[in-house]
Amino acid sequence: MDEDNFQAATEAFLSWLEEIGVRINPKMVVKDLRSKGLGRGVVAAASFEEDEIIFSIPRNLVLNMNTIFASDNANSGREALASMPPWLALTAALLSEAQQPNSKWAPYLAVLPKNLDSLVFWSDTELAQLQASTVVGKIGRAGAEEMFSKYLVPLGLGEYNSDMYHRVASIIMAYAFDIPEESTSKQDTGVAEGEADDLVSDDGEDEKTILSMIPLADLLNADADRNNARLCCDNEDLEMRTIKPISEGQEILNDYGQLPRSDLLRRYGYVTEDYSSYDVAEISTSLVTSVLGAERLSLPNGSHLDPLSHGDLEKRINLADREGVLDETYDLVHSGQDGPAVSDELIALMYLLLLDEDNLEAIITAKTSLPSRSKIATELVGQVLAVLIQRREHEYATTMEEDEKLMLAGNLPKRTEMAIQVRRGEKKVLRGAVNEAFSFSGANKRMRIGQESPRNDSKGANGRKQTDDTCHPTKKRRFN
Numbered sequence: 039m040d041e042d043n044f045q046a047a048t049e050a051f052l053s054w055l056e057e058i059g060v061r062i063n064p065k066m067v068v069k070d071l072r073s074k075g076l077g078r079g080v081v082a083a084a085s086f087e088e089d090e091i092i093f094s095i096p097r098n099l100v101l102n103m104n105t106i107f108a109s110d111n112a113n114s115g116r117e118a119l120a121s122m123p124p125w126l127a128l129t130a131a132l133l134s135e136a137q138q139p140n141s142k143w144a145p146y147l148a149v150l151p152k153n154l155d156s157l158v159f160w161s162d163t164e165l166a167q168l169q170a171s172t173v174v175g176k177i178g179r180a181g182a183e184e185m186f187s188k189y190l191v192p193l194g195l196g197e198y199n200s201d202m203y204h205r206v207a208s209i210i211m212a213y214a215f216d217i218p219e220e221s222t223s224k225q226d227t228g229v230a231e232g233e234a235d236d237l238v239s240d241d242g243e244d245e246k247t248i249l250s251m252i253p254l255a256d257l258l259n260a261d262a263d264r265n266n267a268r269l270c271c272d273n274e275d276l277e278m279r280t281i282k283p284i285s286e287g288q289e290i291l292n293d294y295g296q297l298p299r300s301d302l303l304r305r306y307g308y309v310t311e312d313y314s315s316y317d318v319a320e321i322s323t324s325l326v327t328s329v330l331g332a333e334r335l336s337l338p339n340g341s342h343l344d345p346l347s348h349g350d351l352e353k354r355i356n357l358a359d360r361e362g363v364l365d366e367t368y369d370l371v372h373s374g375q376d377g378p379a380v381s382d383e384l385i386a387l388m389y390l391l392l393l394d395e396d397n398l399e400a401i402i403t404a405k406t407s408l409p410s411r412s413k414i415a416t417e418l419v420g421q422v423l424a425v426l427i428q429r430r431e432h433e434y435a436t437t438m439e440e441d442e443k444l445m446l447a448g449n450l451p452k453r454t455e456m457a458i459q460v461r462r463g464e465k466k467v468l469r470g471a472v473n474e475a476f477s478f479s480g481a482n483k484r485m486r487i488g489q490e491s492p493r494n495d496s497k498g499a500n501g502r503k504q505t506d507d508t509c510h511p512t513k514k515r516r517f518n
């Protein structure tokens with residue numbers, strides 16, 4: 039969109055807001071922040087104090103299933119929309135409005151983005167640059183397309199192709215708010231926190247929420263640490279309020295949550311260094327078991343760990359499940375105020391995989407329970423974990439140092455640069471977790487030291503059974 043059209047669309051949108059009854063504090067302005075890669079944004083034209091209203095929006099001027107069902111032309115589609123997952127129903131509603139030449143929402147639709155960088159729009163070549171990041175498996179493009187075919191195509195909304203459906207569904211993911219329904223509204227909500235897949239959801243307490251597109255509120259950009267405004271749903275009108283003083287010229291920012299950059303990119307199509315402290319890397323139980331069940335591991339301290347038999351592995355995994363510490367994947371994070379890099383659950387899984395037979399039996403028969411973190415974070419657990427996390431790091435095609443050089447060289451396409459930021463951030467988390475694992479110093483006294491599980495390959499190089507003490511049952515070692 040050229041300069042004039044962009045500005046004209048903003049002005050038409052602001053006039054429309056005024057006409058329909060949105061009250062805007064004259065101390066705020068909508069600015070063209072494209073030069074900073076931010077699209078439009080809201081900026082303080084004069085300073086605000088804490089808890090001032092920036093703008094307020096009557097609830098009937100929000101686009102959601104309640105307001106759409108209130109309009110006559112949507113009644114025919116009411117049943118069809120009610121049967122859909124909420125994010126799809128809102129997608130259908132937006133597409134249907136876009137088809138109507140006299141749509142009440144036209145000035146709002148005109149300021150929604152035409153192109154997004156959310157991961158669903160990336161080509162396979164672009165996605166490959168995320169390397170071993172698990173975010174690639176979370177995009178859900180094919181699943182969304184099945185939903186489009188099942189629910190949207192039969193509505194005959196117009197000549198939409200799958201990219202157009204994705205565009206609107208992605209706008210909803212990046213722009214919609216989950217707000218409490220009027221009768222139950224008691225609390226503030228942030229933009230689109232949690233998956234935007236519930237139109238009216240019961241969160242288990244007495245509060246129902248409704249997925250809504252809220253004009254103007256969704257023009258606020260975000261920062262997890264520098265945010266200074268929040269949408270309040272306590273009163274009759276929805277109110278955007280400051281949560282701290284804002285100086286003249288400062289951008290007014292919302293909070294989309296403390297997301298790892300992988301999720302920021304997947305859902306919102308951008309990344310910034312500001313979110314680096316929330317990066318997450320994942321290690322899967324299948325990586326752990328495939329390594330511990332298959333090979334004799336050389337540990338960094340010079341010792342070795344023999345593989346577990348299939349049956350032994352299964353027994354220990356079942357026990358981890360029973361103890362409530364088994365997950366398909368474990369998150370690794372930057373250690374800090376919120377806790378360590380390696381979760382208690384992952385340490386507990388490793389402990390159960392490395393525990394000696396007697397103590398394993400004691401837990402199986404419930405004679406003892408899992409000890410505290412400081413006791414299970416043994417040196418052996420740390421050594422093995424460090425090796426496994428390093429294996430995980432090797433699944434990425436480049437090293438963190440190579441990524442840093444690429445970034446320093448600069449001149450990269452935008453998506454390549456964002457992919458490098460994500461994968462480099464994950465490698466940094468993995469490095470931190472390795473260092474933490476090396477610091478584990480709990481005594482190895484209950485571990486499989488001085489015992490070795492039976493191995494199938496107990497034949498010597500000449501094919502004859504060995505007679506040395508390593509295959510004597512009483513001297514078998516798993517850790518030596």
Ligand SMILES: C[S@@+](CC[C@H](N)C(=O)[O-])C[C@H]1O[C@@H](n2cnc3c(N)ncnc32)[C@H](O)[C@@H]1O
Nearest residue numbers: 076077078212213256257258259260306307308
């Ligand atoms: C709710 S909208 C905010 C308004 C948006 N700037 C616009 O012009 O429509 C969310 C989108 O704004 C952009 N955005 C928000 N915060 C950002 C930030 N801190 N850095 C870069 N882009 C951001 C992303 O494209 C995101 O998907």
